[in-house]
Amino acid sequence: MASGVSTAVPVLRRALRRPSLTTPLAVVLVGLVLFWLVENLARTPADFYQNLIFGATNGFLYGLIAIGYSLVYGILELINFAHGDVFMLGSMMATTIVGATVLGLTAGRAWYVLWPGIMLALLIAMVFCGTLNASIERVAYRRLRNAPRLAPLITAIGMSFILQNAGLIWKGARPISTVDILPHGALFTIGGVAYTWNEFFVLAVTLPVLALLVWLVQRTRQGKAMRATAQDREAAAMMGIDVDRTISFTFALAGALAGVAGLVYALYNTNTSYLTGFRTGLIAFTAAVLGGIGNLPGAVLGAMLIGLLEGFSDGLPWHALGSQWTEAVIFAVLILILVFRPEGLLGERTPEGG
């Protein structure tokens, strides 16, 4: 009997062994996607490049938001569902500042008028969202740190609704327009398609912010404290790290990133509403899961993949399913990735991840 059990367990384990990205089925699926992309590139290069630009630009934007989810998850193992709504409020704050007549920001103004105004709006959006996110942690999540994991999760959903309603009260139900101040001229062309200044703006803000974040997490004392707290909260506390302060700082940092994303979104998309955070937040959260939640480069990779997938599914002419199916495609890819690699593309195995 005993020997029966001992032989059955490895057999069961073998049977339940998760599929991997190198299984024939996965290779065929990835191959098909690559073939579809190459075929579209060969048939209509201009459309391919155009959607590549749109997709990559949106991908960078999703990346900024996805990192916020990953930062908080990395340190608390909490999925902060309110993060998308913090981003939404950031976009509303940015719209308010940019539209303030005192700054005189309008399309066609000289760069020395525009950039200080944009930088001021960026700073205010970052401080606003950082403070808001840290306050949410202090008020709603800190008391539940030792509660069952479902409690902070439900609280996060509740906070999401509260922030959504705050946005509704603040700016009303109708989408609001941000003053379109970024230049739309071509920076350079690729395959006959213009890469415009407003698209470059997304990259020009996102990349330095990401570089700064990597430096902060990897090279600074505060970053070391964050990594230590993420690894083992009790051991970090024994080493003299102020865990509460470190967690607060992480939330403030994630919030500030949501503020950056809010400004970039408002200026690039020139439109926001109280519902923007739900959909964009969901996509960014999916990106974080796709890349491996808790893993910062993974969040950016996941976001880029989703941005590109969205662009290609919406706009490629040859055998794309079209915009009505884009969300279904994104979530189908997420499911496939999680089947073949539950921890995400760059993530480590966690209780949730696999």
Add this chain to the structure above:
Amino acid sequence: MKKQVLLGVLVAGALSVLAATALASSSNQAVQVLPSSSCGSLQYKGGGSPQFIIASDLPLQGANRALTTEMTRAIAFILGQHGWKAGKYTIGYQSCDDSTAQAGGYDTAKCTANANAYARDPSVIGIVGTFNSGCAKLVIPVVNRAPGGPIAMVSPANTYPGLTLSGPGTAPGEPNVYYPTGKRNYARVVWTDRFQGAADALFAKNTMHVKNVYVLTDKTTYGQGIATLFKEDAPKVGLKIAGFAAWNPQGTTFQSLATTVKQSKADAVFLGGNVCFQGGKVIKDLRSVLGANFPILVPDGFTPTSATWTTSGGAANGVYISHPGVPVNQLKGAGAAFVKAFTKVNGGKAPDPYTAYAAQATDVLLGAIAASDGTRSGVVSHLTGLTIKNGILGSFQINKNGDTTLGIVTFGKIVNNKAHEQFVKLVTPPVSLTA
């Protein structure tokens, strides 16, 4: 002891005053009012107490708030003009809201809850509404099988054909699925998208002078319906359809979708949808990819035009828009008189076209109640076949399906003026396209 007696007298006095007040108020209010969770207080300025209630069912929150609240004022205004009476019956009015702030427009749960409230309340003799066809789909069948008989319902704004008709642009089983008792209790004073879709196709061909149109829809009942009708009518007038696709009403960016339109070599786009489902952003992204003056035609789902202007960040400049009906400044007779009188009580602002429809819908409902025997079934039996002579929208009949026999479509251009619209022309589509 003396104090106790005095206190007792005071308490007894207070109680008798309270009881008298309660009695007085109950005698003033013979009707059972609709719940305050969805409906405003009972309005009645006639003599004695109202015998019946008419309720309006409109989305009072979200993008159309300013318009729908104006419509409720017009309903009360018409009731006032009739002395709060329909024939021999005294009528009170309650304005009910089928929207939520979160949805930013009508909410399906609210539509159903309101419909159940009307059905349960024996005082409700008729309904002016709904505004959205998607909401009407839910309300009509519930009030059709109301305990005291089907409740008459007159919509000032539902344009989806499937509510009254079968055939092009409708789903299988329509419209019978909405009338489980087999008795038609629904009418509308606005003409269906079948007129609008046909008129839109004619306008695109003859006025916009385009040849190859890409059709986009927001996938709502209304949006999908009018987009499908346009797609079917376009070839009949000699237009080509370059493509048919949907935009995500919760989406945030539509630039890639715009590249799909660009690839199709379309020379115009028809947007079958609503401004409150990212319609303004769709216009903005289309024009950012296809050019600032790319020809776009939108139906009345993009009203109020001020909302389209704002949400598109001004990119909607020059976009053509169609409205079923005639503009208020072109109404004649009773219509012109209504516009003049209502403008005075509306702070000097001329009513929106839909406000005139709300007024006309109220008139139709009051006409049916006046001709009835005071029962729900009696009102319903007088609704279809009702003839309106020199009404606010003109002279017309409610046919056996519940549709109006009028059929003019107004075209305007969205521009940066006070009303964000400039009149272009009126189009009456031929019967061959609308039958």
